[in-house]
Amino acid sequence: MYQYHKWLRSFHAVAQTGSFTLAAEYLSVGQPTVSEQVSALENMFSVELFHRRGRFIEVSAAGRQLYAITQGLFGQEDEAVQLLQSFRQRKAGMLRLGAVSPPIAMNLTYELLQQYPDVELDTSFSSELDTLERLYNFDIDVAILALSGFDQRLHTRLYRRYPIIAVVRDDHPWVSQEQVHIEQVRGERLVLRERSSRTRQLVEEGCRRFGIGLDCVMQLNSREAIVHAIAQGIGIGFVSAVEYAETPGTRPITFVDHPLYIDYHLCCLAVRQKRPMIAELFASSAQPST
Numbered sequence: 102m103y104q105y106h107k108w109l110r111s112f113h114a115v116a117q118t119g120s121f122t123l124a125a126e127y128l129s130v131g132q133p134t135v136s137e138q139v140s141a142l143e144n145m146f147s148v149e150l151f152h153r154r155g156r157f158i159e160v161s162a163a164g165r166q167l168y169a170i171t172q173g174l175f176g177q178e179d180e181a182v183q184l185l186q187s188f189r190q191r192k193a194g195m196l197r198l199g200a201v202s203p204p205i206a207m208n209l210t211y212e213l214l215q216q217y218p219d220v221e222l223d224t225s226f227s228s229e230l231d232t233l234e235r236l237y238n239f240d241i242d243v244a245i246l247a248l249s250g251f252d253q254r255l256h257t258r259l260y261r262r263y264p265i266i267a268v269v270r271d272d273h274p275w276v277s278q279e280q281v282h283i284e285q286v287r288g289e290r291l292v293l294r295e296r297s298s299r300t301r302q303l304v305e306e307g308c309r310r311f312g313i314g315l316d317c318v319m320q321l322n323s324r325e326a327i328v329h330a331i332a333q334g335i336g337i338g339f340v341s342a343v344e345y346a347e348t349p350g351t352r353p354i355t356f357v358d359h360p361l362y363i364d365y366h367l368c369c370l371a372v373r374q375k376r377p378m379i380a381e382l383f384a385s386s387a388q389p390s391t
Contacts, residue, residue, distance in 0.1 A: 105142075107138055108138045108139070108141055108142040108145075109142065109167075109171055109174070109175075110128065110138075110175065111124065111128065111134070111135045111138035111139050111142075112138075112139050112142055112150060112164075112167065112168075112171065113168065113171040113172075113174070113175050114127050114128050114135065115135065115139060115151065115158070116150075116151075116160050116164060116167075116168040116171070117168075117238065119158070120158070121135050121136055121139075121158070139151070148163050149161050149163065149164075150163060150164035150167065151164055172237055172238055172239070173239075173370075173372060175239075176238060176239025177239070177372075179239055180239060180373075195220065195221045195222075195223065196213065196217075196220055196221070196222055196223070196242050196243065196378060196382070197223040197224075197225075197240070197241040197242045197243070198210065198213075198222065198223065198224045198225070198241065198242070198243050198244070198245070199224075199225050199226070199227065199232040199235055199236065199240075199241040199243070199244045199245075200224070200225075200226055200232065200244060200245040200246070201226070201227070201228065201229050201232060201245070201246055201247060201299075202226075202245065202247075202341070202343070202344055202365065203226055204343045204344050205245050205260075205261065205343060205344075205365050206224050206226065206245055207224075208261075208343075209245060209260070209367075209386060210222055210224050212386055213382070213386070216385065220378070223241075225241065228297070229246050229247065229248075229249075229297075229299065230297070232244050232246060233246070233252075236255075236368065236369070236370060237254065237370070239370075242369065242373070242378075242379060243367065243368065243369050243379060243382060244367075244368045244369070245260060245365050245366070245367060245368070246365065246366055246368055247299035247300070247363050247364065247365055247366070248299075248364075248366050248368070249299055249302060253371070254370060254371055254372075255368050255369070255370065255371060256368070256369050256370070256371045256373075256374035256383075257366045257367065257368045258366065258367050258383055259364055259365075259366055259367075260365045260366055260367040260386070261343070261364075261365045262362055262363070262364050262365075263341040263342045263343045263362060263363055263365070264341070264342050264355065264356070264359040264361065264362045265300060265303060265304060265307075265339050265340070265341055265342070265356075265361035265362060265363055266339070266340060266341075266342050266345060266353050266354060266355050266356070267281070267286070267337050267338070267339055267353075267354040267355075267356070268327075268328060268331050268337065268338045268339070268340060268345060268351050268352070268353055268354070269331065269337045269351065269352055269354055270331055270332060270333075270334050270337075270350060270351060270352075271350055271351060271352050273337065273352070275352075275354050276352050276354075278354075280354075280355050280356060280357045281354055281355075281356060281357065282356065282357050283307070283308070283311055283313065283356050283357070283360045283361070284311060284313065286308060286313055286315070287313045287314065288316070289316065289336065289337050290316055290318045290335070290336035290337070291315055291316055291317045291318065291319075291336050291337060291338065291339075292317075292318065292319045292320075292321065292327050292330045292331060292335055292336040292337065292338045293315075293317050293319075293320055293321075293327075293338065293339070294320070294321065294322065294324070294327065295320060295321075295322045296320075299363065300339055300340065300341060300363060301339075303361060303362075303363055304339045304361060307360055307361040310360075311360070318335065318336050319335055319336060324340060324344060327340075328346075328348045328351055329348075331350075331351050332348060332349070332350035332351050339361070341363045342355075367382070367383060367386065369383070
């Protein structure tokens with residue numbers, strides 16, 4: 102079994118890095134060793150784990166199935182090493198948090214610092230797909246995501262719910278109103294995020310419910326770029342209320358009865374939900390709020 106462990110470790114490193122060379126660097130061994138161990142695994146079980154095309158490799162269908170297993174196997178091994186390192190560094194613990202929204206993550210980070218002053222926090226931000234991938238790879242412990250779908254590999258709980266608001270230029274007619282009705286979006290020129298954005302998806306779904314067609318005149322891939330476009334008068338945009346940062350030339354506008362909202366979920370791998378620090382975090386911090 103120990104021999105298989107070494108072979109599987111080499112396979113996992115290649116699948117994770119996408120390269121035999123990078124896998125060898127990651128494992129601190131020679132590239133021939135990695136190649137030999139992966140080949141030994143393939144020969145032993147008569148299976149092709151990688152499609153080799155010159156210098157390029159692609160994980161095969163069988164390899165993808167095996168990688169789904171080794172992610173858990175070696176992810177927990179890496180977690181054990183991190184725990185031992187924290188003991189050596191005399192730290193009370195470490196928690197790695199990934200999120201799609203800096204304001205949401207900062208709220209939770211502040212709460213954690215108050216509750217666990219001796220815990221080392223590592224907070225990072227990326228897209229939902231990248232954050233999920235890091236969670237599955239054991240690169241982070243907990244994530245805050247505006248999930249569009251749920252995976253049985255995850256343990257999730259509603260963390261916060263926020264209304265989605267409009268952002269307009271400070272000379273827009275809506276500025277003189279305390280609130281606007283969602284129907285007033287009809288006919289407005291819109292500046293929207295890319296189609297994979299959960300905020301955009303929720304705005305489109307909500308407007309469809311009210312029979313409102315959307316006129317997207319510009320699509321941008323960052324919240325900051327959208328706010329600047331709004332300030333230039335290109336159109337109006339949408340953000341969750343917690344994400345609006347006061348910017349010269351723009352104003353936040355709320356909708357009557359908050360017809361659009363976004364849910365942020367606290368997520369971890371289901372196999373890790375009973376780990377003490379993660380379980381305590383879910384119990385103490387995942388308090389639904391509107």
